[in-house]
Amino acid sequence: MAKQYWKPGNMLYPVPAVMVSCQREGEKPNIITIAWTGTICSDPAMVSISIRKTRYSYAIIQDTGEFVINLTTKRLTKAADYCGVRSGAQVDKFAQTGLTPCRSQVVKCPGIAESPVNIECRVTQISHLGSHDLFLAKVVNVGVEQSLLDETGRLHLEQDGLMVYAHGSYFELGRKLGTFGYSVKSAKKTAYKKHKKRKS
Numbered sequence: 001m002a003k004q005y006w007k008p009g010n011m012l013y014p015v016p017a018v019m020v021s022c023q024r025e026g027e028k029p030n031i032i033t034i035a036w037t038g039t040i041c042s043d044p045a046m047v048s049i050s051i052r053k054t055r056y057s058y059a060i061i062q063d064t065g066e067f068v069i070n071l072t073t074k075r076l077t078k079a080a081d082y083c084g085v086r087s088g089a090q091v092d093k094f095a096q097t098g099l100t101p102c103r104s105q106v107v108k109c110p111g112i113a114e115s116p117v118n119i120e121c122r123v124t125q126i127s128h129l130g131s132h133d134l135f136l137a138k139v140v141n142v143g144v145e146q147s148l149l150d151e152t153g154r155l156h157l158e159q160d161g162l163m164v165y166a167h168g169s170y171f172e173l174g175r176k177l178g179t180f181g182y183s184v185k186s187a188k189k190t191a192y193k194k195h196k197k198r199k200s
Contacts, residue, residue: 017165032057033084045139050132070115074161
C-alpha cells in the first residue's frame with residue numbers, strides 16, 4: 001500500500017474525549033474537555049491528562065492537586081464540545097450545559113452526575129513538556145452508574161453509547177469485534193477440535 005509521510009504530529013486516534021471536573025474551595029466548579037488522556041498504570045491505578053498552561057482549569061488542578069475524569073456518551077457529546085471550546089473564566093459550564101455536579105467520595109471537587117463513570121484522581125506529578133503539561137494522577141475512587149451493572153455486578157459500558165474523538169470529530173462506539181484474548185481462545189478451541197477429531 002502506498003503511503004505519504006507527514007511531519008511528526010498527534011495521529012493516535014480514536015481517543016476518549018472526557019470531561020474533567022475541578023474546583024477550588026469556595027469557587028464554582030469547572031469542566032474542561034480533554035482528549036489527551038489515558039491509563040498509565042494498573043497497580044496502583046494511575047491515569048494522565050495533558051493540559052495547556054493557558055487553560056482556566058490548569059491553575060485550578062495545579063493548585064488543588066485533584067480532579068475527576070468523567071466518561072462521555074452520545075447524549076453528552078454537545079456538552080463535552082461546549083466545555084472544550086468555552087472558558088470557565090467567563091461562563092459557569094455546569095449552568096450553561098445543564099449538567100449536575102455530584103459529590104465525590106474522596107476528592108473535594110465534584111463529578112458529573114450524568115456521566116456513567118466518575119474517576120476521582122489526585123495529582124502525583126506534573127511534567128512540563130511543551131504545548132501541554134502532563135498531569136500524572138493516582139485514581140483514589142471510581143463511581144459507576146448502577147443501571148449499567150448486571151446481576152453479577154459486571155459493568156456494561158457498551159450499553160451507554162460511549163463517545164470517542166478522532167481528527168476533529170466525535171463518534172459513538174459501534175459494533176463489538178471481539179473480547180480481550182479472543183484470538184488465543186479461538187486458536188485453542190480450533191486445536192482442541194482437531195485433536196478430538198484425530199482421536200475419534
